[in-house]
Amino acid sequence: MDTDSISVFAERKGQILVAGSGQETISCDKQSLSGAVSQRACVFCGARVVLYPIADALHLVHGPIGCAAYTWDIRGALSSGPELHRMSFSTDMREREVIFGAEKKLEQSLRELIEKYQPKGAFVYSTCVAGVIGDDIEAVCKRVEKDVGIPVIAVQSEGFKGNKRAGYSAACKAIDRLVGTGDTTGIGPLSINILGDFNLAGEIWLIRQYYEKMGLQVVANITGDGRIDDIRKSHGAKLNVVQCSGATMELAKYMKEKHDVPFLRVSYFGIEDMAESLYAVARHFQDVDWQVMERARKIVADELLTLVPEMKALKKRLQGKTAAIYVGGAFKAFSLIKAFRHLGMKVTLVGSQTGTEEDYREIQQVCDPGTVIVDDANPLELGAFLRDNDVDILVGGVKERPIAYKLGLGFCDHNHERKLALEGFLGMRNFAKEVAATVESPIWRLVPRRIGRTTAGTAHSTEVVGKES
Numbered sequence: 500m501d502t503d504s505i506s507v508f509a510e511r512k513g514q515i516l517v518a519g520s521g522q523e524t525i526s527c528d529k530q531s532l533s534g535a536v537s538q539r540a541c542v543f544c545g546a547r548v549v550l551y552p553i554a555d556a557l558h559l560v561h562g563p564i565g566c567a568a569y570t571w572d573i574r575g576a577l578s579s580g581p582e583l584h585r586m587s588f589s590t591d592m593r594e595r596e597v598i599f600g601a602e603k604k605l606e607q608s609l610r611e612l613i614e615k616y617q618p619k620g621a622f623v624y625s626t627c628v629a630g631v632i633g634d635d636i637e638a639v640c641k642r643v644e645k646d647v648g649i650p651v652i653a654v655q656s657e658g659f660k661g662n663k664r665a666g667y668s669a670a671c672k673a674i675d676r677l678v679g680t681g682d683t684t685g686i687g688p689l690s691i692n693i694l695g696d697f698n699l700a701g702e703i704w705l706i707r708q709y710y711e712k713m714g715l716q717v718v719a720n721i722t723g724d725g726r727i728d729d730i731r732k733s734h735g736a737k738l739n740v741v742q743c744s745g746a747t748m749e750l751a752k753y754m755k756e757k758h759d760v761p762f763l764r765v766s767y768f769g770i771e772d773m774a775e776s777l778y779a780v781a782r783h784f785q786d787v788d789w790q791v792m793e794r795a796r797k798i799v800a801d802e803l804l805t806l807v808p809e810m811k812a813l814k815k816r817l818q819g820k821t822a823a824i825y826v827g828g829a830f831k832a833f834s835l836i837k838a839f840r841h842l843g844m845k846v847t848l849v850g851s852q853t854g855t856e857e858d859y860r861e862i863q864q865v866c867d868p869g870t871v872i873v874d875d876a877n878p879l880e881l882g883a884f885l886r887d888n889d890v891d892i893l894v895g896g897v898k899e900r901p902i903a904y905k906l907g908l909g910f911c912d913h914n915h916e917r918k919l920a921l922e923g924f925l926g927m928r929n930f931a932k933e934v935a936a937t938v939e940s941p942i943w944r945l946v947p948r949r950i951g952r953t954t955a956g957t958a959h960s961t962e963v964v965g966k967e968s
């Protein structure tokens with residue numbers, strides 16, 4: 500794809516590359532360019548979305564009400580029990596506190612909320628204003644913790660102090676405060692923690708089922724459907740299985756250093772990556788129980804028996820269509836590129852908000868020559884790339900959806916708020932069906948730039964969509 504026709508700020512040129520063009524490195528993992536209107540969220544939001552699914556914790560946002568409203572219930576992270584995480588508490592800082600300090604209000608709010616809701620732990624998020632006026636959140640948390648007998652943890656997530664990745668780091672530091680404080684009695688030699696899954700649409704339940712069928716004990720979900728007490732004893736598990744490169748990798752590294760828990764990086768999206776996740780974990784425990792691998796193979800074989808024929812049928816319909824991917828963490832993009840390949844589709848644009856140099860190197864290796872790779876894009880750039888390339892579907896999150904729809908493109912939500920499980924073998928089936936239904940929708944033929952471009956492919960699709968509905 501040619502990017503010369505697209506107008507990009509001079510300072511951002513290094514953050515875009517075309518695979519196979521000879522340019523090897525991409526500039527990334529840095530502050531967004533002022534005025535470029537990045538798609539990224541702030542540090543506070545990064546921390547909030549990682550900790551949010553811990554369902555029996557109190558989450559108190561220390562700042563003006565906007566920060567809490569902006570992140571209220573934005574993840575479709577389900578809980579099998581308590582749902583305290585879905586409440587968005589805020590100290591609602593006003594002008595008076597901004598001038599005279601808000602520590603008193605914070606302490607009062609914390610004590611009142613803990614007494615009322617009896618949580619197992621509390622997270623107090625620092626926002627921009629709390630950072631600027633210099634409230635000592637750490638001191639307040641320590642004081643309250645001493646009296647109430649539950650962990651009360653300050654999350655140093657002032658919005659201005661970096662990008663969303665710094666928020667992940669703040670969240671990992673907060674969780675690290677809990678790890679190692681619980682009793683590990685009863686944790687066996689075949690035990691794991693699941694890191695980096697947020698239980699969107701119940702996905703962690705699906706993944707837990709696979710591991711449990713393999714004979715493994717899941718000690719803690721970190722953080723989807725998470726519980727404070729499970730996290731406190733998670734250092735007793737024998738392996739951390741970490742999904743996604745960004746959100747919880749730092750925690751896995753802390754746990755390796757402090758508690759000698761090794762970790763594996765996996766992805767639950769797509770057929771190969773899901774299967775390889777199970778095999779990798781099985782290989783880790785092979786010396787303890789050789790049958791773990793047998794059980795993993797059986798799970799994969801049983802699932803593929805029905806999934807492969809369905810995928811073949813969908814591939815016939817989607818062959819030759821094109822897709823663009825713009826996601827938060829780059830790790831998800833690897834699996835998505837492979838998933839689209841299974842559907843016979845070509846990925847022409849891949850981007851992420853928080854990818855690292857290593858992530859982008861790996862993306863270059865898995866994508867086709869000519870694919871545009873972009874770091875920390877903005878709506879205008881994305882819109883220009885998509886329009887120039889006339890892709891059939893964009894995969895992204897809540898902020899990318901309007902870009903796609905304004906351009907008259909299909910869109911697949913692969914982020915926080917979705918209601919459809921996309922992980923695991925079931926997730927691949929759901930993803931493929933959603934892509935087919937979206938790409939083949941007859942509505943796209945009415946988009947002005949596509950009027951008159953009906954093809955045999957679209958005529959066939961219309962029929963199928965009609966049948967399904």
Ligand code: SF4
Pocket residue numbers: 541542543544562565566569625626627628656657658659
């Ligand atoms: S922390 Fe700062 S950047 Fe983030 S929502 Fe609050 S005010 Fe905005």
